[in-house]
Amino acid sequence: MSQISARIASLAESETLAMSQKSNELKARGIDVINLSVGEPDFFTSGHIKAAARQAIDDNYSFYSPVPGYLSLRQAICKKLETENGLEFSPDQIVCSNGAKQSVCNAVLCVVDPGDEVIIPAPCWVSYMEMVKLAEGKSVIVRTGIEQNFKMTPARLEAAITPKTKAIILCSPSNPTGSIYSQPELKALADVLAGYPDIVILSDEIYEHINYTGKHESIARFENVRDRVVIINGVSKAYAMTGWRLGWLAAPKWLAAACTKLQSQYSSGPSSIAQKAAEAAYQGDRQCVEDMRLAFQRRRDLIVELVSAIAGFKVNKPEGAFYLFPECSYYFGKSYNGKTIHTSADLAMFLLEEGHVACVGGLAFEAPEYLRFSYATSDENIIEAMRRVKETLAVLK
Numbered sequence: 398m399s400q401i402s403a404r405i406a407s408l409a410e411s412e413t414l415a416m417s418q419k420s421n422e423l424k425a426r427g428i429d430v431i432n433l434s435v436g437e438p439d440f441f442t443s444g445h446i447k448a449a450a451r452q453a454i455d456d457n458y459s460f461y462s463p464v465p466g467y468l469s470l471r472q473a474i475c476k477k478l479e480t481e482n483g484l485e486f487s488p489d490q491i492v493c494s495n496g497a498k499q500s501v502c503n504a505v506l507c508v509v510d511p512g513d514e515v516i517i518p519a520p521c522w523v524s525y526m527e528m529v530k531l532a533e534g535k536s537v538i539v540r541t542g543i544e545q546n547f548k549m550t551p552a553r554l555e556a557a558i559t560p561k562t563k564a565i566i567l568c569s570p571s572n573p574t575g576s577i578y579s580q581p582e583l584k585a586l587a588d589v590l591a592g593y594p595d596i597v598i599l600s601d602e603i604y605e606h607i608n609y610t611g612k613h614e615s616i617a618r619f620e621n622v623r624d625r626v627v628i629i630n631g632v633s634k635a636y637a638m639t640g641w642r643l644g645w646l647a648a649p650k651w652l653a654a655a656c657t658k659l660q661s662q663y664s665s666g667p668s669s670i671a672q673k674a675a676e677a678a679y680q681g682d683r684q685c686v687e688d689m690r691l692a693f694q695r696r697r698d699l700i701v702e703l704v705s706a707i708a709g710f711k712v713n714k715p716e717g718a719f720y721l722f723p724e725c726s727y728y729f730g731k732s733y734n735g736k737t738i739h740t741s742a743d744l745a746m747f748l749l750e751e752g753h754v755a756c757v758g759g760l761a762f763e764a765p766e767y768l769r770f771s772y773a774t775s776d777e778n779i780i781e782a783m784r785r786v787k788e789t790l791a792v793l794k
């Protein structure tokens with residue numbers, strides 16, 4: 398018998414973390430697996446950020462911080478929003494949390510009531526639908542494919558809106574596709590949303606700095622929707638700090654206050670040491686961010702070239718983030734050694750077991766015909782992984 402609540406029993410496990418766990422288990426058994434499943438920079442956190450954390454320990458930053466984070470960190474985030482994004486926020490609009498994941502979840506829990514609808518353009522990050530489920534809301538998925546470069550048109554957005562729509566979750570640059578909405582494309586979406594003043598716009602901008610097209614654009618820049626945009630961001634991806642667990646949101650005051658209240662009962666302020674490290678990241682030299690961006694761009698070009706040469710995969714050229722999302726349905730119905738591939742999850746498992754390459758099937762991203770490869774790894778790993786993928790797929794008949 399299980400005493401687990403229906404709410405938690407209905408949640409799916411995070412597929413990205415589960416595939417990474419599987420890959421680590423195989424590695425622990427001595428199998429040489431190349432892990433392209435979880436999305437996290439393979440770089441070390443910069444020296445000046447680590448030094449700030451050590452200093453924070455020596456300076457006895459060992460007490461509870463204010464629930465939304467230290468004022469000095471929230472001021473540094475406001476400064477970042479002003480100088481990098483041209484957006485004015487005050488510190489009482491910023492709430493720092495244990496990663497951007499918690500920031501998204503805080504916002505969802507604070508705006509979604511049971512039965513409310515949340516529009517999510519897909520392919521989308523695995524956790525959004527589960528967070529909406531946690532709030533007992535309903536995800537309204539707007540599917541897009543590689544033919545549209547995985548971008549939702551204003552007409553599709555308009556068609557998805559109902560009187561029950563409470564929020565929309567946008568993610569640009571996107572996990573899992575790497576697509577980026579241009580300034581005119583964002584404006585067109587903002588123009589639709591301007592007609593529906595009660596819809597809260599969650600804009601997940603965690604991949605802001607991993608952009609190969611030029612300047613980052615935020616939907617918060619458009620005056621006609623500005624007062625109900627919630628920006629979600631953090632240091633995980635830009636500063637290679639996934640394990641430090643420090644994310645934040647910038648929101649209208651009423652929503653920041655609600656997130657602070659929720660967090661006060663649930664997790665309190667995030668780690669004091671991680672906060673001081675994040676403060677140093679935002680105040681320090683940005684060269685480390687640019688160096689990583691350039692490395693990711695080179696790897697993007699490499700993986701696009703290698704995957705384009707694999708029969709049966711359709712690929713586009715992602716403009717940001719560090720994921721490639723090939724269409725793979727050509728392999729559905731094919732078999733090897735009595736094993737038949739029915740879904741992209743079967744294909745991901747086949748590649749893991751037979752080719753020792755870990756990736757993630759598209760179903761978890763609401764895109765069952767695709768696979769996600771994270772290329773946040775070395776050139777050598779990318780080359781060897783794609784050699785194995787090509788060789789492994791060739792046996793499927």
Ligand code: PMP
Nearest residue numbers: 496497498522572603631633644
């Ligand atoms: N949003 C997206 C789109 C992501 O891919 C991730 C992955 N980590 C997060 C949010 C959460 O980031 P964090 O590690 O800061 O919780």
Ligand code: GLU
Nearest residue numbers: 411413414434435436572
């Ligand atoms: N966001 C990363 C990914 O999609 C990290 C894992 C997670 O939090 O889902 O792989």
